[in-house]
Amino acid sequence: MAGVFETGIGLRLMFRESQVLVAALLTLADKGIPALPMHDGLMVAGSKDDLAARIMGEAAQDVTGHRLPISLKKHY
Numbered sequence: 001m002a003g004v005f006e007t008g009i010g011l012r013l014m015f016r017e018s019q020v021l022v023a024a025l026l027t028l029a030d031k032g033i034p035a036l037p038m039h040d041g042l043m044v045a046g047s048k049d050d051l052a053a054r055i056m057g058e059a060a061q062d063v064t065g066h067r068l069p070i071s072l073k074k075h076y
Helices: 009-030 046-064
Strands: 036-038 042-043
Touching: 009 042, 009 046
Parallel strands: none
Antiparallel strands: 036 042
């Protein structure tokens, strides 16, 4: 683990994460779905949560080449 210190990997990973989030936000905006970014996630209307999760997964696949785990957190 010590071999990754001072390599810039953290900044590269944060940038990659932002690329995924922006791609998902732009897709949602194109579909007329309001969404707010929150750290490493999105806040959308409950009725759009499954669609937003699918879009976030597709954005991750497009940006990273990997399907990343997506979890839904319902807050009422």
